[in-house]
Amino acid sequence: MANNYSLGIDVGSTTVKTVITDENGNILYSKYQRHLSKVKETVTEQLKLIQADYPDEEFKVCITGSAGLGLANSAGIAFVQEVHAAFLAVKQKQPDADAVIELGGEDAKIIFLTGGVEQRMNGSCAGGTGAFIDQMATLLGITADELDELSLHAQKVYPIASRCGVFAKSDIQPLLNQGARREDISASIFQAVVDQTVSGLAQGRSIEGKVLFLGGPLFFLKGLRKAFVKTLGLDDEHAVFPEEAPVFVAYGCSIYAASSADPYRINELINKIVTAKASDNIVTGEPLFSSQAEYDEFISRHKRFDLGYADMRTYKGDAYLGIDAGSTTTKLVLITDDGRILYHHYSSNQGQPLDKIADQVKRIYAEMNPEITIRGSAVTGYGEDLIKSGLSVDHGIVETVAHFKAAAYFCPDVDFIIDIGGQDIKCFKIKNKSIDSIMLNEACSSGCGSFIQTFAMALGYDIAEFSRLGLFAEHPVDLGSRCTVFMNSSVKQAQKDGATVEDISAGLSSSIIKNAIYKVIRAKSPDELGKNIVVQGGTFLNDAVLRSFEKEMGRNVIRPAISGLMGAFGCALYAKERAAGEKSSLITAEELETFDYTSRSVNCNGCTAHCQLNIINFGKGRRFISGNRCEKGGGAAVKNKIPNLYEYKYDSLLNVVKTHQPRKYRGTVGLPLALSFYEQLPFWHMLFTTLGFRTVISDESSRQMYYLGQHTIPSDTVCYPAKLSHGHIENLLDKGVDFIFYPCMSYNIDEGESDNHFNCPVVAYYPELLLANNPRLNNNNFIHPYMDLNIRKNVINVMSKALAKYNIKGRIPDAVDKAYEAMDRYLTDISNKAKEIIEQARAEKRNIIVLAGRPYHIDKEINHGIHKLITSLGMAVVTEDSVASLAKTPKLGVLNQWTYHSRLYRAANYVTTQPDMQLVQLVSFGCGIDAVTGDEVRNILESKGKLYTQLKIDEINNLGAARIRLRSLVAAMEQK
């Protein structure tokens, strides 16, 4: 071997990189190329290019990268883990770097070099990577480069959930629909990526010194770089973006090869890659159609469900307009008096729903026969409020009602409706001609239509062609059904294992269906859905998806030909029913000529929530405000205040610490306003103040508070209430208290109504985690004793020990007794207030919602103001604990062993006895225990004919889904 050359091949999730180095580690050659999931072909192609230049050379070869592992194994070529390869490269090229951040297509990595080498990679559940940025760009209808360009002109950054791509999407969509600037959204997307990296990967270790940034996205996207540099507070000297960044890992791989791998000629290598056997461990299912005849029957069967059409240029008479301003698409339908379609439209809203719809209305006015009178109009969907005020639409209705109206038009006895759109799955069970229960998809059950589309695009197909391919696939692959992020990697794996595009297309269709049936609807058998099922939504226009559904359910279903337009059609039907006047209030053709708007965002100063408002000005004094949680921000005058126990409880809790503080004190104790303190604060406050301490609580929760402690969170899948406590600890430390007191408790108060009275593991032991992960805490400034509040003697002993250095042992029993009394007083006051609220609501003939969660759900940053949303719908709100004592525990099918959760069962049982009450369960994302309680609470309520509504909450600030559910609940209550 003449030259000691080595070759590194980096096969990432989206790109292939090759680098050749000589014996001194100099880069002789490098190439960077997208592989569009054709891994083997792209690698071979690159090798051929190298072969042209080095036909006879021998290379020591090694493969790296997330998609390289399988290839290396099957081809029998050495493999090096990619983070390790990056590490080797850094050692060689940038030996004085302190930390490395590398973002790839689907992975994010961080390497700490000084102060203990550590290499980390994102866990399975994480957004914030190149693919995520691509996805977000698609959502905005632009390329990643355009997104980058836009971001440089941002004026502000919105908080966008960074943990999961699905969450981020649901934060971005409402912003788009409310007309936020795309420049600002672009910058916010980059900021989310930065936050995800800093919190999810660094986890407590600060990123300091000279930081090296690697990977394609960080190399190509200036806005992303800017966000990283700014967030980490780096200057030019300490933020290094090496020229070789895109091929850096391949370079490290080549370095690794030089020291340990075997030499090959390129033709040998190509041969190895080409003949590499794909593993045969893919699981496959049945084909969708066994024969052409079966397919033909299927097509003709579904043809039956179509509407009549009329020409709007010749038709004369009344017409009704329905608009569905969905999260990513815009749908319009104009119908005649007898339900024939005059005009229909379906398109992506490209992040500008208002403009798109205004254009369509213009077009209708321009093309329709002047003898048509539009007598009514209605709008639904995420953009409902914006469109309604912007275009003066007559009615705004909730999506569920719109879809039900449309489905019932095709099938009056419909039992079940399932709508799969681009971003959402919505399912409704119909009982007695009204909506009985609603199921919507959540983050971990998010596989929807847009996923197929994104994937088709990634593979270079258009969506229609891609789904046609799946129809006659022989071996559809089984891809699992959890979330889109996971599905993505399942697809990658299937591809590596040699699945064809046809098989993947069919597999994706079936995944979406399995996700809908087993994750969203949670059906165990087809019978649960009833006899007459109507399927709709744009995704069901895909025959492969429709067929998968029929196959999985084992029965035929109805798919109207206007499947994608059902929401708009339902609106049109609604507008027709309600048409009263001569003419719709819809914006006229003349007004449309001069239609224009400006948008700006401000912070509301109506209350301490400081909602971020988007104000859109349509001129002539008409404006639309969004982002507000209560009526105040919306500009409406607050009339009769609707009683709300969440607010009362929150205020009384905070007021507790304002009283009884000793004038002279022996020390200051900090109590974090987190988890169990949302109930037990009165106890601890009284105990400490009686003993002569001053108590200080942490400030109210906010997104800022979360960021304050974000770097000390070791597990990014824990619930948001727990994550917030990290910020509260930092906040208390900054306040300079003598010590923070936060007890550990396996057991909560025994309320005598459950099999046991545990806390959940997180509430019980979170102090241990805080101590272990916040370097500012130690056993002196953080006192976290174990105790059982049910055992007075234990509390006295433990507190005597904990406060031994203050020499106040003798005073402790009395203080403990006073504390118990204070706790009692507080709880009694809350339940009295609940009675008062219920009486007042009944006097005012209002419905009452038991908003059932945990004590800490009264935190505004945790509940995101959902209680205000409920009062804005005219209903009163009480808490689960305030009514739990009014009922006994019903018979349960589960072990009832957690105090907080046991209250849910009793509250639900109570609600079943009150005609004017409904229960809405608040569930924090990641609460595994609510996987148990949710089903049980549903059973209790539904067995007595009550509705069950569950709202999942996390750090995302988007109340869109909550609003749909609550409005649907109101609609269903009105019908009952």
Place this chain on the structure above:
Amino acid sequence: MPEYAKFTEDMIKTHTILVPDMLPIHFKMLCRIFEAEGYKMELLQNDSRAVVDEGLKNVHNDACYPALLVIGQFMDALNSGKYDVNKTALLITQTGGGCRASNYIHLLRKAVDKNYPQVPVVSLNFSGLEKDSAFRITPAMFVKLLHAVLYGDLLMTCYNKCRAYEVNKGESKKMLDKWQNRMGNIFRKKEKKYLKTKKIYRDILNDFASIELSSEKKIKVGIVGEIYVKYSPLANNHLEDFLISEGCEPVVPSLLEFVMYCAAGTFNDADIYDNHNKMSLAYKMGYKLLYAKQKELIKVMKEQGGFEPLHDFEHLRKLADKYINQGVVMGEGWLIPAEMAALAKSGVENIICTQPFGCLPNHIVAKGMSRAIKQDNPNANIVAIDYDPGATRVNQENRIKLMLANARL
């Protein structure tokens, strides 16, 4: 609560009880012990995608992976047609702590009730739950089960070591099979030969020591974590096999540690919460008995010298105190940080912490304690791997490979 099918006296003779594939070595002996009492048992081995699919169908999306797999494995077995569903019962373990796991039996019953209402579910627990079942553990059986844990742990330890280094492929497996059969026979017989612990321990140790091993140095990788995912190959995608194929020696802490952790929890709580009663005293005595048994095994292992002895449990407790209070008793509680520390201290610095995605106690005791353990043991190389129906094997293996790359640093 709906009335579920009960396991009655006469079913002992008529019904086959299916056992989930949790600890393959230990549970085989467990089956033999019950067979000696007249029960018919079968250890499930079904391990296909259908297991996961059935789990997904029958268990809530957010329930954890072990529940999903155990229930999926049962449902897949019942669907297979291999068993007469009118003569089949299901066995599930139940701990009764503050973790979600206590509810598995109820989730299983819900799933079974939908499709096979006649199939009874029996609970294997030592907390006196489910008193109305004819499936009972007599004191004599309890003693046998305890011994099965000891023998199982020893076999597992010897087997893992030998198969990582064996010169003749398959020799260790043969040895394991031989001893599993032998132990099965011993447990099935009337005479109490299994009580001759010292002799049997020595025989096992010497037998395994006779296997020819290579002197090659291998990276030792400790496996800790949630009890089901840690031991069950079905749940952890055959983690031990993968590690061996990567040229590592898997080191899996013993089941006895978990048993003793549970026992210690009962009297610890009594101490912490000033809540002493007769039961807590009895548990303390039981614990002392267990500890004596463990010490005996450790002593024999040390004497023989060929294999790394189990961690002394009192030593584990002391190690735990450095990081976390022994009041943390939900899930695997304080045991996980203690085991991680013990492994690191005994030279097994590379540690995989296995857990179901979103496992509640593990937020605290696993991911939450890594930092503190690494601070004390700068060479500790810990990776947390989440297991979940959607997580791909490639993804998990890539992260393990990263950990191994660090091990070679």
